[in-house]
Amino acid sequence: MSKSAKLILGxxxxxxxxxxxxxxxxxxxxxxxxxQTGFITFDNGLGNTGACLSNITFxxxxxxxxxxxxxxxxxxxEKSSFLEVxxxxxxxxxxxKTELENLKNQIKEKSTIPEGIKKLIKSFPQDAHPxxxxxxAMVALSGHYxxxxxxxxxxxxxxxxxxxxxxxxxxxxxxxxxxxQGKDFIESNPELDYTADFLxxxxxxxxxxxxxxxxxxxxxxxxxxxxxxSASTVRVVGSSKANLFASISAGIDALWGPLHGGANxxxxxxxxxxxKDGGGYEKFISxxxxxxxxFRLMGFGHRVYKNFDPRAKxxxxxxxxxxxxLNVEDPLLDIAKGLETTAxxxxxxxxxxxxxxxxxxxxxIYKALGIPTNMFTVMFALGRQPGWMxxxxxxLEAEGMRITRPRQIYxxxxxxxx
Ligand code: CMC
Numbered sequence: 136m137s138k139s140a141k142l143i144l145g146x147x148x149x150x151x152x153x154x155x156x157x158x159x160x161x162x163x164x165x166x167x168x169x170x171q172t173g174f175i176t177f178d179n180g181l182g183n184t185g186a187c188l189s190n191i192t193f194x195x196x197x198x199x200x201x202x203x204x205x206x207x208x209x210x211x212x213e214k215s216s217f218l219e220v221x222x223x224x225x226x227x228x229x230x231x232k233t234e235l236e237n238l239k240n241q242i243k244e245k246s247t248i249p250e251g252i253k254k255l256i257k258s259f260p261q262d263a264h265p266x267x268x269x270x271x272a273m274v275a276l277s278g279h280y281x282x283x284x285x286x287x288x289x290x291x292x293x294x295x296x297x298x299x300x301x302x303x304x305x306x307x308x309x310x311x312x313x314x315x316q317g318k319d320f321i322e323s324n325p326e327l328d329y330t331a332d333f334l335x336x337x338x339x340x341x342x343x344x345x346x347x348x349x350x351x352x353x354x355x356x357x358x359x360x361x362x363x364x365s366a367s368t369v370r371v372v373g374s375s376k377a378n379l380f381a382s383i384s385a386g387i388d389a390l391w392g393p394l395h396g397g398a399n400x401x402x403x404x405x406x407x408x409x410x411k412d413g414g415g416y417e418k419f420i421s422x423x424x425x426x427x428x429x430f431r432l433m434g435f436g437h438r439v440y441k442n443f444d445p446r447a448k449x450x451x452x453x454x455x456x457x458x459x460x461l462n463v464e465d466p467l468l469d470i471a472k473g474l475e476t477t478a479x480x481x482x483x484x485x486x487x488x489x490x491x492x493x494x495x496x497x498x499x500i501y502k503a504l505g506i507p508t509n510m511f512t513v514m515f516a517l518g519r520q521p522g523w524m525x526x527x528x529x530x531l532e533a534e535g536m537r538i539t540r541p542r543q544i545y546x547x548x549x550x551x552x553x
Contacts, residue, residue, distance in 0.1 A: 144172055158193050175542050182438060187370065187533065191224060191525050192361040196439035201446065203359060212449050217354040218329050221521035224359050225297050225528065238298060245302030246323035246332065248310065249279045256314050265311045265513045266391040272307045274384035284378045293528060296379055304520050305329065308513050309336030330354065345460045346504060352453060353497060356446045357515050359522025365389040365396065369523040370530045374539040379527060386523045387516050393433065396515040402434035403498035403508050406467040416474040424483045432478060434495030446493035454496045463503045471499060
């Protein structure tokens with residue numbers, strides 16, 4: 136294939152370079168377009184825009200493939216732990232046994248949050264949404280680690296930030312949960328691994344291996360997803376050289392929305408509503424298809440996946456297994472399965488290539504683990520943090536890194552007189 140594309144604009148013809156990725160995706164490089172022609176591009180929702188070159192995550196939405204640093208997500212879920220995948224994302228390679236032990240020890244040392252952060256969490260109303268508290272606690276950490284706020288961080292500072300952020304968010308998330316329950320905070324237990332410690336700080340009991348493993352897999356499934364809304368937010372905020380705490384806090388805010396990470400909470404609320412309505416999901420499918428009705432089938436559809444979401448496949452497989460292991464029978468699982476089958480055989484969803492996404496079944500597992508609905512998106516944030524950090528680091532280290540500053544096509548009034 137030719138290494139350039141031709142663009143004809145009126146009388147002018149210009150050549151635009153073509154960039155090819157390692158998995159054969161192709162892009163037309165328009166970075167000199169405005170300088171050469173005065174034109175910019177318009178791409179609502181940026182669905183056709185490659186905002187960066189990246190080595191972290193590859194998605195083939197047509198084939199339902201997700202890989203981190205070349206490893207298939209299914210294999211990582213089966214053979215690796217959340218901390219191994221986190222390290223893979225941030226450093227570019229799977230850790231050796233010694234490196235993993237070092238990381239675990241460093242995280243354990245960083246799993247106590249400052250007293251000021253505890254006070255901040257307690258200052259929120261008990262029924263405040265956990266995502267708002269988590270985001271506030273995250274940006275407030277900047278006040279406690281001033282030596283990590285430099286505009287240009289050294290490699291050593293970036294190394295220090297990784298276990299610190301993993302340790303702090305784990306403890307913040309558990310404390311936010313305890314606050315919502317009106318309970319005292321529990322200190323981290325250094326004898327436990329990352330996910331088991333998080334569950335211990337939430338519930339005060341050492342979780343069974345099956346429960347800890349189930350949550351670990353859920354965290355892996357959420358660990359990164361290339362240039363989604365929150366990762367793009369982290370990159371945009373970080374591109375102004377704002378500190379990492381501010382960038383991650385902004386990512387948490389972006390994730391909160393129901394079209395993004397907040398969908399996991401919305402799915403369970405929808406399944407609950409269907410159950411209360413008598414369990415007939417056909418009515419909800421009709422509502423989702425009605426263009427006059429703003430209702431959407433939550434947990435369905437994806438900007439990139441147009442065949443199936445591989446994360447949803449793994450979760451669905453785990454769902455039955457986990458409910459059985461935990462001896463939990465949840466009628467919402469039957470509603471979810473019925474809803475899925477009906478929607479998949481409906482022309483509306485088939486034509487638009489709408490399939491269950493990662494959020495469709497994750498809430499049922501969180502619920503079985505005893506996690507309240509309004510904490511679901513915090514669980515997503517806990518899983519996504521290593522991905523955000525990897526995206527942020529790659530962005531800062533990219534050759535020719537510039538502040539992100541898109542343009543617009545002005546459509547407002549002109550020449551108003553006072
Ligand atoms: N229910 C009903 N119709 C839908 C849905 C849905 N869940 N999703 C998309 N559509 C329709 C939409 O109305 C449009 O129809 P038409 O062509 O007739 O106007 C068409 O499908 C294309 O939708 P779109 O809004 O252009 O698609 P998008 O790529 O901009 O949005 C999405 C992707 C995920 C925001 C959207 O599918 C959605 O709102 N889904 C429900 C929320 C959800 O589950 N979000 C979690 C995403 S996965 C986790 C994550 O990574 O954040």
